[in-house]
């Protein structure tokens with residue numbers, strides 16, 4: 001009885017995942033290579049939509065990756081030392097700071113964008129560059145980096161490691177480089193994956209912040225849905241998948257390699 | 267390699283934490299060059315706090331000072347104090363192998379690769395961990411980790427070596443063996459050492475001097491023998507080894523007890539006193555020839571000796587550790603003999 005109930009639940013779950021996650025994704029990607037979506041696969045397969053997407057939107061794709069990597073860079077440079085400081089200092093002040101950093105998660109992206117526009121919209125050259133969007137992405141993704149690094153700090157008793165390196169004569173900067181960062185690597189990686197994927201897919205904020213010349217991939221996608229054939233939008237999705245999956249896999253592999261037992265790669 | 271240590275002086279160092287916890291009342295402590303001082307006391311008495319003040323990981327309350335030799339290091343951060351430190355959790359760097367862990371302090375000090383190798387190898391040999399140099403630290407046993415942590419701390423020839431309960435994480439048999447090894451090593455290296463423990467046997471075995479602490483204060487400083495045979499108060503007497511604490515009237519030369527009398531040699535007084543007698547100082551003799559008699563309450567055979575509880579001799583039950591060959595049965599009437607010099611009269615307060 002019980003076993004059958006569990007089986008039924010598992011089956012339902014699997015079917016739901018298939019119905020709402022896998023099938024639509026495959027459907028959408030197939031649509032991108034179908035000659036005429038309304039006549040279905042029978043109309044034949046073609047790469048012409050993909051080509052068109054590339055012609056129309058190559059710049060948005062490139063820009064999205066530049067912004068994602070720049071966002072990653074900033075969150076790494078700011079987030080990891082910030083987490084280190086917060087963890088070592090501890091106490092109430094640190095918790096308050098942590099809460100403030102986390103606040104953007106609870107605020108709608110539109111509101112953040114509006115606040116940025118109100119404050120810095122007047123600086124027109126900044127407003128028109130992709131850096132403006134990157135700042136929005138940093139605000140939005142920083143908590144993910146800080147939290148994930150903080151979690152690993154708490155799990156590895158990094159404070160004692162830090163004290164032990166200090167007792168051996170290492171300056172704060174040296175400790176950070178030799179001991180803190182290497183031992184926080186899994187958390188830094190998890191945070192990085194999160195930051196890159198969130199930045200690549202971010203729409204709310206970006207939609208508010210973009211100018212016609214600083215469209216990103218998701219904004220371009222919305223644009224193509226609104227104004228182009230369905231096949232082009234679908235081809236766009238396909239391009240997105242094809243680019244992001246290898247990127248994420250590459251990051252995983254890179255991190256796995258660096259994480260290998262000390263001594264094997266020395 | 268010996269004699270890199272410096273004398274250590276702690277002057278009026280107290281510690282009140284930000285949350286208002288007063289972990290340490292202002293204490294003073296002097297440790298000679300090359301000497302091993304053991305901080306001993308129950309959990310929460312401030313041992314780690316004092317150690318961390320000496321290390322430079324905590325700052326003492328205003329007015330407190332720490333001197334290494336003639337240098338006032340109170341404001342100097344830990345990384346510039348040239349200390350060696352062994353943490354209870356060992357805190358080995360998981361991202362480095364054993365040799366890199368041990369060599370880290372030398373690397374920081376800019377010691378060249380060749381010399382570093384030689385010095386690490388010397389410490390590896392001294393601590394008996396040959397063959398483990400390339401191991402990851404998470405593939406070591408507890409005892410091996412302890413040795414790596416010790417090697418890493420002493421390879422830099424620190425001015426002061428600080429150890430916070432370095433054996434507590436190990437099982438009893440290993441603890442005993444490593445205690446012996448550690449003792450030999452500390453003597454050989456001749457580094458000024460502060461050793462924190464709450465295990466009195468460890469303190470006795472390792473310390474040139476023992477600093478008994480209690481509730482953030484120093485209760486007594488002395489050699490193991492002084493602390494054991496001449497405890498300053500009841501707390502020290504009971505914390506360091508087992509003790510019979512007997513309240514009795516003293517008439518200037520003898521203690522007057524319900525079961526008879528006991529002659530006292532040192533500092534006899536007139537009036538009510540607390541006498542401390544170690545269990546092993548009590549000998550069982552024939553009742554007829556004894557000045558003090560009691561009844562055997564229970565006998566526990568401990569292998570190398572037997573522990574006898576005796577009632578009716580004093581107001582409280584007395585504990586005696588006697589040779590294992592003596593035949594005793596519950597209810598026996600026995601005589602008790604104690605060397606007058608082994609009886610210590612303590613001040614009545616400070617419970």
Ligand SMILES: Nc1ncnc2c1ncn2[C@@H]1O[C@H](COP(=O)(O)OP(=O)(O)OP(=O)(O)O)[C@@H](O)[C@H]1O
Pocket residue numbers: 283284285287288289307308309310311312313314315316464
């Ligand atoms: N960072 C801190 N903030 C507030 N109170 C603290 C802090 N560190 C220690 N204390 C308190 O100070 C007192 C002394 O602590 P300490 O760690 O020195 O004790 P200890 O003698 O080393 O004990 P144990 O044998 O359990 O390690 C304790 O009451 C402890 O709770």
Ligand SMILES: [Mg+2]
Pocket residue numbers: 313314315430
């Ligand atoms: Mg402690």
